[in-house]
Amino acid sequence: MLLGIVKRESFYDICTMQHSINNHVKKHISATENDLVLFNNVLNEVTIAKGAYLLQPGHHVTEEFFVVKGCLKAYYMDNRGNKHIIQFAVENWWVGDFDAFYNEGTSSIYIEAVEDSQLLSIESSKLNKVFEKAPIFERYFRILVTEAFISQRKRILSAQEKNTQERYVEFCTSYSNIENRVANYDIANYLGVSPENLSRVRQKLKIS
Amino acid sequence: MLLGIVKRESFYDICTMQHSINNHVKKHISATENDLVLFNNVLNEVTIAKGAYLLQPGHHVTEEFFVVKGCLKAYYMDNRGNKHIIQFAVENWWVGDFDAFYNEGTSSIYIEAVEDSQLLSIESSKLNKVFEKAPIFERYFRILVTEAFISQRKRILSAQEKNTQERYVEFCTSYSNIENRVANYDIANYLGVSPENLSRVRQKLKIS
């Protein structure tokens, strides 16, 4: 598809969107009003319809996205043609092809909207300028990646330590209410189990 | 144990050690000589004997470690008393309890020397001072975490996509020569499979 992406929002929406990202920034670093304005000025507003792609393999990656409203999934296809969900992104998450973004390369993943979504995007070149003028944002992104790193590590260890049922419960808890927003077969995929198995686990949970 | 840790090295060793970290820094950012001196001045030299612990659960984490020479393993114990290896650290890797370090908390993991090892350590408070005086190091650590994040993501996807044999081969390739430095049951643990299963996989590889 890749249709359905529209830049520029109404004044009201822009205010809401900036409010959302500024809150997020303030939660992580102590930025001055000047810093925030500088940062806000390089952001673009993006809306995307359910089912549309924000990113597809082969595309040159120049942007990362912040989810103001909505839900997306990031996945890739392996050599055998199997899909693997890397991440779901909901409100107040950054999403993108990190690898390609930092290495200024070509995407190897799909990012697809699971719901109609509102996003903010930042371009690599503009972000680097922000880093120069307001190095505090270097810290912001370092903290974000560190947090993501830690939560990802938990995902690895959880997969080794826990059975499917425990992991499904953990998933629903940490991604609050997500089981009502995305398909079960996508959750199964994310957890690395078959949809049939997840279905049976969900049955058992209903009973107990 | 926690014995066997000795700070301060001979002049020759210190030079070697700083050479090692400076090379690593230069590979990631363009730091001035001043920046490097500033950074080097806050590093401590640490040696640790095989079998000794660099870190144990409950200890207050104030340091991260850079491996100049040697090999270590980071692991934790889950509620059921099972050990899970998080990471092996060899030359030119940073190792520590990231989570606790960034949140100034208490360690939940063990870091144990697999070989006699030489390390450099940096304290949280001193690192923050470096960040203030030379913000370029904020970038250095952001890049390191980003790289670690990306390689960790590959570990997750590899576990979903590939079978034990493929993952063992991948592991040996990416951690060059590691299969001769650490025990097979620790590699099995890291891969999340039983030692017996890994043993059989290794047999099959010998034949084919």
Add this chain to the structure above:
DNA sequence: TCTCCTAATTGATCCATATCAATTAATTTC
């Protein structure tokens, strides 16, 4: 060099979950 202890291997069995197949339920779409 011998002894002891730990690691690795090998065999047999078991189990969680994948896979295949069919049915039912829930969404889209016109």
Add this chain to the structure above:
DNA sequence: GAAATTAATTGATATGGATCAATTAGGAGA
């Protein structure tokens, strides 16, 4: 709102890898 798709569930079977048990191989220490 009926038809057509797509998702979820349920049942039956197959399988990769775990677990248990026993043996062999390697290393460290006396």
